[in-house]
Amino acid sequence: MVANLLIGLREGLEAALVVSILVAYLVKSDRRHLLGRIWLGVALAVVISLGFGALLTYGPKGLTFEAQELIGGGLSIIAVGFVTVMIFWMASAARGLSGELRGKIDDAAEGHPWALVLVAALAVGREGLETALFLWAATQAATRDQSSTAAPLLGAAIGIAVAIVLGWLMYVGALKINLSRFFLVTGIFLIIVAGGVLSYGVHDLQEARVLPGLHTLAFDVSHLIPADSWYGTLLKGVFNFSPATTVVELVAWLAYVIPVLTLFLIKINNRPARRTPAMAPQTVGDAS
Template sequence: MLANYLIGLREGLEAALVVSILVAYLVKTDRRHLLPRIWLGVAIAAGVALAFGFALFYGPRGLTFEAQEAIGGILSIVAVGLVTWMIFWMAKASRSLSGELRGQIDDAAEGSWWGLVLVAMLAVGREGLETALFLWSTTEAATRESGATWQPLLGAAAGLATAVVLGWLIYRGAISINLSKFFAWTGGFLIIVAAGVLAYGVHDLQEAGILPGLHTLAWDVSEAIPPSSWYGTLLKGIFNFSPATTVLEAVAWVLYVVPVMFLFVRGIRRSSTPSTPQPAASEI
């Protein structure tokens, strides 16, 4: 539930910041009459993300077990790839996001009426689709362990609600958040979460018979960490930790975390310039 809350918070805050920048720029440039186009684009993006999430949760149910496992494994790996790209992109683009969006608004405002709708739809829709896919991957694992989906979905909903409130407060100038530090800390945590999703995806592909080594275990600590215990459930829900982990799952986890975390930390250190002041929230 905590991992899904963080995913909802981070992805929701990214989308909320994008919307805040779009709305604030139109208001400051006295183009309020264009705001309905922004909200239309946001509504379309939200609808597409919800439909995509619904299709993920209920689409594969009528397939064979092997087909479900294969689809689940492939989508989990795709989700890891997307969220990894998102982590690096946001860490790099957080400083220049406002200027880029303002340029897109100016170009779209001078074009046809649907230009601004498309800008808002693409900016928010990308976050929505990534969120739906990654939440499905983390929720699928928790569902198989506990049989209930409401807890991870509740965590994601709470994270999204928090993001909406924070985005509104930032827009109103009521609070100021160091976005670089926020995306750095949450990015590091999500790398660990993504590694668990990757290992889970590998396990699904092993269940489907696509990858070998399903019964070759790297470790089995089920007696020390029972899957049904509160701490086993907590580790599974946050990090997708499996007490019985195959060798291939463990190798995939290590081969992902080590290079990705190294590159992420190195990028954060290179981009951190103490002499450069953080943009004020009111400048959004």
């Protein structure tokens, strides 16, 4: 639940940040008459994201067990790819996010009437689709482990609700958040979480008989961390940790987490450290 709360918070906060920048810029530039296009784009993105989530949830039910596991494993791996791209994009774009969006607004406001709708829909829709895909992977894992599928959805809902409140506070200027630090900490955490989702996806592909080694275990600590214990449930819910992990799952986890975490930290450390007004770490207050 904690991992999904963080997913909802992070994706929701990024979307809220985008919307607050769009709205604040239009208000400050005396173009309030264009705000309806922004909200239309947001509504369109939400509808598409919900539809995508419903398609993932109800689409594969008539398939064989192997086919469902194949789809589940493949989509889990795609989810990891989306989250990884998002992590690196935010690592590089957090400083200049406000200026980039303002340029898009200027171009859209002077162009086709639907351009602003598209800007808002794409900005929010990407977060919505990534969230739907990641949550689907989490609920599939919960279903397989016969645990509550409501917990991932509840965690994400709480995270999104907090993000909406933060978005409003951003807009009114009541709160300043150092986005560079926020995305550093959550980036590291989400790389670990994504590694667990990848491992889960690999296990699904083993269940589908696409990958070998389903019964070849790297370790089995079920006697130390029972799957039905509170701490076993916590580790599974946050990191997708399995007390009985196959060799292929472990290799996939290490092959993802070690290089991605290393590259992420290198990218963070190589960002310009000069604290001029143009290069200072982006804060929410700068968006207004």
